[in-house]
Structures are given as C-alpha cells and as structure tokens.
Amino acid sequence: MSTGCACCLGSRASFAPMPELPEVEAVARSLRPLVRGQRIARCCVLHPIAVRPQRPATLRRAVEGQRIEDVERRGKYLLLRLPHGCVVVHFRLDGQLVWFDSDTISGHVDVAFELERGTLAFVDRRHIGRVQWLARPEENSGIVALGVDAFSQEFTCQHFQAVLAKARRPLKLLLMDQTRIAGLGNIYSSEALWHARLRPQRRANRLPPAEARRLHKAIVNVLRRALECCLRPAPDFRDPNWWFAGLEKILRAYDREGKACWRCGDRIRRFVQGGRSSYYCPGCQQ
Ligand SMILES: [Zn+2]
Structure with a gap:
C-alpha cells in the first residue's frame, strides 16, 4: 500500500x-x-x-x-x-x-x-x-456480483433459507459474503448471530427452519437499529473529523472479547475465522 x-x-x-x-x-x-x-x-x-x-x-x-x-x-x-x-x-x-x-x-x-x-x-x-x-x-x-441487498424487499426469510441451503460454509463466513447477501460485514454479522443465539461456526446448510427464521429476523433488526443510530446524529459532512459515533452502545458481541455477555453473563470470546475476528458468547450461542 x-x-x-x-x-x-x-x-x-x-x-x-x-x-x-x-x-x-x-x-x-x-x-x-x-x-x-x-x-x-x-x-x-x-x-x-x-x-x-x-x-x-x-x-x-x-x-x-x-x-x-x-x-x-x-x-x-x-x-x-x-x-x-x-x-x-x-x-x-x-x-x-x-x-x-x-x-x-x-x-x-x-x-x-x-x-x-x-x-x-x-x-x-x-x-x-x-x-x-x-x-x-x-x-x-x-x-x-452482489447478492440480494439485506435492506431490500427481496431479502425475505424464504430467500434467506434458500441461500443457507446452498452453503456448506460456517454461518459467519456466509453472512459476510457480498455475493450471497449484500451489506453485512464483520460487525453486523457478529451482532446478528449473537441476537439469533447462534454460533458463528455453525454450518449454514444444517440450520433448522426455526433457527433460520430467527437469524433472518436478527439480521433485519440489527441493520435497522444500526441505521437509526447512524442517522442520530446524521453524518456531518462539513466536519473533516466526522465519523459515526455511539455505535458501540448497541454492540453485544463485536469487539467485546472478555466482557460479560448482556444476556447470560458469560465472557465473550474472540477467534479468527476467514482471516477476521469473530465474537460470540459460549454461554448462550448454540
Ligand atoms: Zn451469553
């Protein structure tokens, strides 16, 4: 570089x-x-x-x-x-x-x-x-190459289940693959998995329908909540030092290694998955 x-x-x-x-x-x-x-x-x-x-x-x-x-x-x-x-x-x-x-x-x-x-x-x-x-x-x-946008009406639970069924990869790596679902990166894929109480290592095509529905709902909710946070306050393009602030308040797993899980009190763990840090709670994510 x-x-x-x-x-x-x-x-x-x-x-x-x-x-x-x-x-x-x-x-x-x-x-x-x-x-x-x-x-x-x-x-x-x-x-x-x-x-x-x-x-x-x-x-x-x-x-x-x-x-x-x-x-x-x-x-x-x-x-x-x-x-x-x-x-x-x-x-x-x-x-x-x-x-x-x-x-x-x-x-x-x-x-x-x-x-x-x-x-x-x-x-x-x-x-x-x-x-x-x-x-x-x-x-x-x-x-x-982008897959269905996670904010679009096409991103239905049915579509998500079809994407899961075709992937043998761990859930977290699938969620970050822009050619399958467009928009999720390292932060919000970790967060969606925490809210859905699913481990990042789980094989995508082995997810039962009830867990798939939970994960779909978690993805949509996590992104909407983050957007609300990103718009309050709205980006200030006039400030050269401006950047999104306050998002850490809504994070439950990402960047919280060793801290207590908000849901069960266990310690959040970090491990490297696909070259990136993944975070999850061993106590309540199955
Ligand atoms: Zn927990």
Whole structure:
C-alpha cells in the first residue's frame, strides 16, 4: 500500500466502524439533499491512487459538466447517478466524504468534485477506498456480483433459507459474503448471530427452519437499529473529523472479547475465522 504523502498518514481514535450497509445508507440519505441537482463544474484528482485503475483524466472528462441526479446505495457501494453513467464510491476501511461550502478545500483530499454550491471531497488517508466513473454500475465487478441487498424487499426469510441451503460454509463466513447477501460485514454479522443465539461456526446448510427464521429476523433488526443510530446524529459532512459515533452502545458481541455477555453473563470470546475476528458468547450461542 502506498501512502503517497505525509498528510496521508493518520487513523481515527476509539471505536470507528468500517462502513457496512447502515453506514453507507446513512451517508446516501444525508448526502442526497446536499448534492442532488447540482452540476459538477470541475473534478480534481489530487491522489491518483484513489481512482485506480481508472486514469484521472478519464474520470474528469466523464463527470465534468454533468448534473448529479440522485444518490443511491448498492450493498456497501455509494453511487452518484449522472445523466450519463455514475460515480461509484467504495469506502472500504475508512474512506469518507467531506463537504466544503466553497471551492477552497483544506486537509487531506483525494478527489474533489466542485459543484455549484460547494465542493464534495473524497478522503481516504490509507488509500484503500476508490472513486470511479462507470457507464453502468454493473461494469464494477463487485457490484455486478452482489447478492440480494439485506435492506431490500427481496431479502425475505424464504430467500434467506434458500441461500443457507446452498452453503456448506460456517454461518459467519456466509453472512459476510457480498455475493450471497449484500451489506453485512464483520460487525453486523457478529451482532446478528449473537441476537439469533447462534454460533458463528455453525454450518449454514444444517440450520433448522426455526433457527433460520430467527437469524433472518436478527439480521433485519440489527441493520435497522444500526441505521437509526447512524442517522442520530446524521453524518456531518462539513466536519473533516466526522465519523459515526455511539455505535458501540448497541454492540453485544463485536469487539467485546472478555466482557460479560448482556444476556447470560458469560465472557465473550474472540477467534479468527476467514482471516477476521469473530465474537460470540459460549454461554448462550448454540
Ligand atoms: Zn451469553
């Protein structure tokens, strides 16, 4: 990973969730009224790594002069809809959007879109996130492969049970697979399994219908609760240090290794699963 310049280094203090479905949905809902209808007068790529593998000139030429028609979310991707194509933003670990009321920007900025009433900037000090223009969202290999969105009406219990039946993998790894269910990451898959009282190691295709229904309900509820939390307070794009705060209050398993389980008092355990930390309670998750 290249850091590009000295200003690129830096990390957030305390608990800072990686954007999953609720965080990106909160960004989309809050950003929509701020940018919808505005024309992109100029696009500046200050750190070309942020648009890779696209060339900065390709992005610039494609978006300049176009009007932002809408802001959408697909899984963990954010889309700025334009009359011709769209800008796809993938935040990955800790990319974020910052708003400046004028065309004067400050601090670390990777890509700046000068609009009529201000500047929308993509910031990612670690340079893992990406911003690209595509003629169609489906040209992005990650977007075209997305499974059913966990917030969509298509994500029914029946659909979820069909997804489970086809997977021999442990539940937690299946829940995090964006090609099966779009939107869940490490945090909310751990949380949904805690609420459903199921261990992350359980084989997906061996889940009885009653437990599958419990897990489906837990996924939907955990994401809705997190979205409410992400919208109160709503994202403050004018604050360069803004990030989602207070989410740790709703967490019951994630990042709570050694702490007492809220339900049974046993100690939360952590283990590595698929290269990521999984958390569960041995006392009440079966
Ligand atoms: Zn417990």
